[in-house]
Amino acid sequence: MAPVIVTLGAQHGLVIPLIAVHLFVFYFGILADDTPPVGLAAFAAAAIARADPIRTGIQGFAYDIRTAILPFMFIFNTQLLLIDIGSFWELLLVVSSATVAMLCFAAATQGWWFTRSHKWESALLILIAFSLFRPGFWWDRIYPPIELASVGQISEMVDASQGEEQIIFDASGMTLEGDEVKRRITLRLPTVREGAQALENTGMVLREENGAVFVDSVEFGSTAAKAGLDLDWQIEALVLSADRPAKYWLFLPLTVALLIMALGQRRRSRATT
Numbered sequence: 001m002a003p004v005i006v007t008l009g010a011q012h013g014l015v016i017p018l019i020a021v022h023l024f025v026f027y028f029g030i031l032a033d034d035t036p037p038v039g040l041a042a043f044a045a046a047a048i049a050r051a052d053p054i055r056t057g058i059q060g061f062a063y064d065i066r067t068a069i070l071p072f073m074f075i076f077n078t079q080l081l082l083i084d085i086g087s088f089w090e091l092l093l094v095v096s097s098a099t100v101a102m103l104c105f106a107a108a109t110q111g112w113w114f115t116r117s118h119k120w121e122s123a124l125l126i127l128i129a130f131s132l133f134r135p136g137f138w139w140d141r142i143y144p145p146i147e148l149a150s151v152g153q154i155s156e157m158v159d160a161s162q163g164e165e166q167i168i169f170d171a172s173g174m175t176l177e178g179d180e181v182k183r184r185i186t187l188r189l190p191t192v193r194e195g196a197q198a199l200e201n202t203g204m205v206l207r208e209e210n211g212a213v214f215v216d217s218v219e220f221g222s223t224a225a226k227a228g229l230d231l232d233w234q235i236e237a238l239v240l241s242a243d244r245p246a247k248y249w250l251f252l253p254l255t256v257a258l259l260i261m262a263l264g265q266r267r268r269s270r271a272t273t
Helices: 002-011 018-034 040-049 053-063 065-076 088-110 119-133 136-142 151-160 195-201 223-227 247-271
Strands: 146-149 166-174 180-188 204-209 212-218 234-241
Touching (some): 018 053, 040 053, 065 088, 088 119, 119 136, 119 247, 151 166, 151 234, 212 223
Antiparallel strands (some): 146 234, 166 180
């Protein structure tokens, strides 16, 4: 299951670490214990309480829905797995924001925080939880995460990317079924690389025609073939990471909104006691 998810993600331009995919599958396997139609734990609890097992499983899933969200955090927020963490303070920020997000999501699904929540408060809590889980979703719309570069110097860029595990580029061409497609390809690079030789080690040979770069050949079963490249495909542009402000600045307005909501709920809670 895990290799399939990694391959499908790569074909659609989504780079997913293998450890994140394994945790994604693992957590959904755990979730089967208290959700229909498997629900072994739900059936055991229903037998002890002499309750309806299906209703018990559905209620258990309502309580445990946050666990259904957790696997997606590993996919879309890989920093929780200590990937691309630059400092201890960044790790602390990532872990604390994810913890607050999980608590917000639990409060929203239960309809209760300091007191019973209004519907708009539950909706806002879900929005805050999503934004804390994946701040890049909004930040990418303000500051694009990537920029496109010419493929004319692709060999030189491979030489300069000694610290990178892959190179990403846009390619287009015809599939075996005769369909014209355009894909964002993530190509894993060898550890020791040297320009064109490194690209050949991935199983592809390039040629240049009138300033355009095409795939001259692809070795069957190679890294390039598994990434989705095919013969005579054109490499249109290299995809590079853009220089932009840290996405964690988004946490400031989210924290303010959360504090305002907390003060409002505390005021209502005191008024009802």
